[in-house]
Amino acid sequence: MARANRFRSTLAALAALPGLAGPAAADQDVVIDIIGGVEGATPIAIVPFQPQDGAAPGTDIADIISADLARTGRFEVLPEEDLVETPSRMADVDFATWRALGVDYLALGEVSPAGEARYEVRYELLNAYQEGRTDGHRYRAAAQDLRTVAHTLSDRIYEQITGRSGAFTQKIAYIAVDKGEGEQGRQYRLVVADADGHRSQTILTSEEPLLSPAWSPDRERLAYVSFEGGSSEVFVQDVHTGERERVAAFRGINSAPAWSPDGERLAVTLSRDGAANIHLIDVASGDVHPVTRHWAIDTAAAWGPDGDWLYFTSDRGGPPQIYRTHPDGQQTERVTYEGSYNARPSIGPSGERMAMVHRQDGAYYIAVQDLETETVRVISDGPADESPSFAPNGDMVLYTVGGEAGERLATASVIGNAIAPLRATEQEGTRLREPDW
Amino acid sequence: MSTTGTAPTTLGRLRLLGAAAGLGLLAGCASWTGGQGGMDEGPAEEVEGSEVATGETDDSSEADAQGLSEAEQERARAQGLDPEDPLDAAVLEDPDSPLATRRIHFDFDDSAIRDEYVPVLEAHGAFLAEHPEEELTIEGHTDERGSREYNLALGERRAESVEEMLRAHGAQPGQLETVSYGEEKPLVDASNEEAWAENRRAKLIYED
Secondary structure (H helix, E strand, O other), X not given: OOOOOOOOOOOHHHHHOOOOOOHHHHHXXXXXXXXXXOOOOEEEEEOOOEXXXXXXXXXXXXXXXXXXXXXXXXXXXXXXXXXXXXXXXXXXXXXHHHHXXXXXXXXXXXXXXXXXXXXXXXXXXXXXXXXXXXXXXEEEEEHHHHHHHHXXXXXXXXXXXXXXOOOOOOOEEEEEEEOOOOOOOOEEEEEEEOOOOOOOEEEEEEOOOEEEEEEOOOOOEEEEEEOOOOOOEEEEEEOOOOOEEEEEOOOXXXXXXXXXXXXXXXXXXXXXXXXXXXXXXXXXXXXXXXXXXXXXXXXXXXXXXXXXXXXXXXXXXXXXXXXXXXXXXXXXXXXXXXXXXXXXXEEOOOOOEEEEEEEEOOEEEEEEEEOOOOOEEEOOOOOEEEEEEEOOOOOEXXXXXXXXXXXXXXXXXXXXXXXXXXXXOOOOOOEEEEEEO | OOXXXXXXXXXXXXXXXXXXXXXXXXXXXXXXXXXXXXXXXXXXXXXXXHOOOHHHOOOOOOOOHHHOOHHHXXXXXXXXXXXXXXXXXXXXXXXXXXXXXXXXXXXXXXXOOOHHHHHHHHHHHHHHHHOOOOOEEEEEEOOOOOOHHHHXXXXXXXXXXXXHHHHHXXXXXXXXXXXXXXXXXXXXXXXXXXXXXXXXXXXXXXXX
8 A cells, every 4th residue: 555654663674583583582672663654743842751869760652652553643752863952841842953853842851760770760741843731740650561651651741742642541352362383282371461562461361263252341351252262252351350251152153242332241253043143142131132133143242432332343245344233133224335345343433434444446445434435544554454442542452463474463543644653571482463453 | 185185186086976975865864885895786877977985895794893904994093093993994904095085185265065076975974974973173264354253153153054064974973072272273373275175174083
């Protein structure tokens, strides 16, 4: 795909170095490798936060913020080598210098010791043209929580400048598949991590496939599919306690869980009565209600934000397309018409847009369809992209990049054309897929 | 990983076999015995016409473990086959038997049984009919392309279309179980046309 605006910022070359993906390299290495970016993206400089009084926090806050903001497509982050000065307070800032570098905003700050393995982070967001402070805040946190502080700052900056809420403090979930010895020994893990893939924590390990993780609306539980019983079954697991419950294990397939916005029901695909159809399971009682009743494959349900509509993949008209119906199964209508294959919907938080897997010339891309105008726009590079998941703010889509190189995760911005890989802290050779943000 | 070793070589032969088996079915379901019994009696003519059962024309109606030499039995055990097991015995008897094929492949986004696999499923169906004690699990698989959730359902549909054909040829519902793995368990771990073709499959697994 041709892209109007193409730049590669800062440490892109590092991405080619072997070993960076290993856990040893883990949190020190934030690699920014953004392709694209929106025309008219806001130029911003993130100045390295200056350590004070011998602080050595081991977390590069500015690096994390830079990577977060570049990922959104709405910011053009000044490459680190172009930073001619590293002020840490507004009083030390020569605004003319920053205007000459072409930035509209700069973020800067300090990290000071605040007790045993704790730090205080002081941050300011400055407007280079108004020569004034747009935002400022202090945080105190344990050393291991400084990445949370960094993502919080990313969200603050994003909100201050775009007027939209940020998404970087929300955790993601994904499935990791560790390469085994030959056919055997493959290991599947359900992982929760920061939005940039760091600080990953495995919350379930299995020798049989795991798939389709889905966050509950309260972010306390994950629903997913496990083959541990020999066939597909749906589980719900408390992320904190690890307690889990099998909620669907009927004859045939039990798959594709999706939480209702109120968190009380799961839409799932069951084939217990023959064909794969969408059903609703009341999580508390376990009661099952069919939604679709069709001989074709109906699967991969996604809720609209107000719970009025269930979007799903169906091949009732031939190749897979996306349809929607009300949760009581009334008024089913086709939603996608562009292209011969559209599947696996994810609905944005405002309900205005739908992300999906979209085939074009034999390749699979992530596309976003405006649900009002029905305009479809491809936002990923293909050729084997899968499993889109909207960021909680609707401004990015997290998805699986497939293909010969093995599966990995990436984000694409909905506005603009920023595509950025997610550098998860996983072993080299581990496949990462099916993210849910 | 040869998938074509037991497949008949010409389309004409396939059609012939299909027709012959169809006739047999109409005649009362027992025509194409396929298993260890070989093809005694009338239906043998039809099957012979199919030219598939080349190794089974010795008309031995006792072609089970006893029909194999010591050396053959030993070799069989070395291959992991059990000469006492009727299915293994039938395959040992005739390595070209359609029963030796336990994996069938599908076209992209399709669950229709390809012509070349019709005789295979006819043979397995008839074998199951003859051996009600045998149980078979049918695994459905897809290639990696497209939506994982959709592929899970497509894998099930493939397993079911195999199940349907086995039942049409005499297998009983209680003998059959289906499970879909979708794209989760590829046979060939690569991303190219050859690998995808290998991975779009249904696997027939007889329970021990």
